Amino acid sequence: MPLGPSSSAIHVQSNAPGSTPNTIRVPTSVTVHPVALFSILDHYLRRTDAQDRVIGTLLGTRTETEVEVRSSFAVLHSETSEQVAVDMEYHRTMYELHHKVNPKEVIVGWYSTGSNLNTYSALIQNFYSQETAPHQAIHLAVNTGVEEGEQAGVKAYVSSPVGVFPKPENCVFVPVPVELRFHDAERSGIDLLTTTASASNSTSNQPVSDLEIMEQSIQTVLQMLDRVLGYVQAVLAGEKKGDTAIGRYLMDTLGASTDDLEKSGFNASLQDTLMISYLANLVRSQAEVASRLALAAAS
Structure with a gap:
């Protein structure tokens, strides 16, 4: 259905979306999950040569102040110099x-x-605002970074009509803080995609096991502890100027466990961690021995 031609859409930079006039239930933050983002990027990669951009619908949950985008699907549309059809x-x-x-x-x-953000964006925004009423419709602008001089990134907007007699094609797009967030269950998949993308060959790796994930997590924690220890030692030695914000953060983080340290709680936790690591290595060794015996029996 053609949404019609247009006059103007305005894009303003503002850090106070809640102060937009004549709006109701304006969200103060937007959270995007990787599934939705990957679906958008996949839609962009599968576009035709005649399409400058692709559009689609965002699905998720919302409260009075926060929108959580969990998934999305593509929507067919076409744009010309005269009209846009959705x-x-x-x-x-x-x-x-x-x-x-x-x-x-x-x-x-x-x-x-x-x-x-142009007039057609305002028309499409008006359509989705009717679908999400009485809530504000979120517009997620995903910059893929393929155009020269532009960096990849994600921005979120809400709209507000302008003029004495507002028209659908006349609106102001107001930025809303957006955050990319993933659950712990999604971490292994994201790590696998990241490893595959940075590999010299384009072949995909096998999903890592729970033991390997635990090992990588422990190594990451050790690296962070080494960085913190190196920073503290450099400050004490006078090689670096201490940052009061970092100092307060470290004090709050480490000071919260003072009672546990006095009660030997830290030692007990450390022993549990070492026991888990020992059992993990033992299970891995047994699995390797079993696989070698199976190969020897087969040969």
Whole structure:
């Protein structure tokens, strides 16, 4: 369905989205999960050569002050110099199918690739605002970083009408703080994708086991402790100027366990950790011995 041509869309930089006039239930923060972000990037990679950007629907949960984007799906659309057309029937059909699988997730807004906010963006925003009423629709602008001079990143906006007699194509896009967040269960998948992307060959690695994840976590903690210890020693030796903010943070972090240290709680926790590490190495050794015996028997 064509949304029509237009006059103007305004993009302003503001750090106070809650102060936007004539808006209701404006969220103060937006959280995006990796599943939604990967789906957007996959949609962008599969676009046709004639498409400058792609758009789609954002799904998730929301409160009065926070929006959590958990997933997304692509929406067919076309843009010309005269009009923009969005397949609304496809959008509603896809949402009905998704709602049957995830009934807790609702429409929270829409996404587009690129950083250009124009009149057509305002028209699409107006359509999604009707879908999310009485809440504000979130617009997620994903910059893929393929254009020269632009860095990859994610920005979120809400809109507010302007003018004495506001029109759908006349609005102000107001930035909202956005954060990329993932659950602990998603960490292993993200680490696997990161390792594969940085590998010299393009072949994917096998998913890591729980023991390897624990080993990597312990190594990461050890590296962070070495960095903190090196910084403290450099400050004490006069090689670096101490930062009061870092000092307070370290005091709050380490000082919270003072009672446990006096009661030997830290030693007990350390023994538990060492026992887990010992058992993990023992299980790994038994698995290697079993696999070698199986190979010897097969040969």
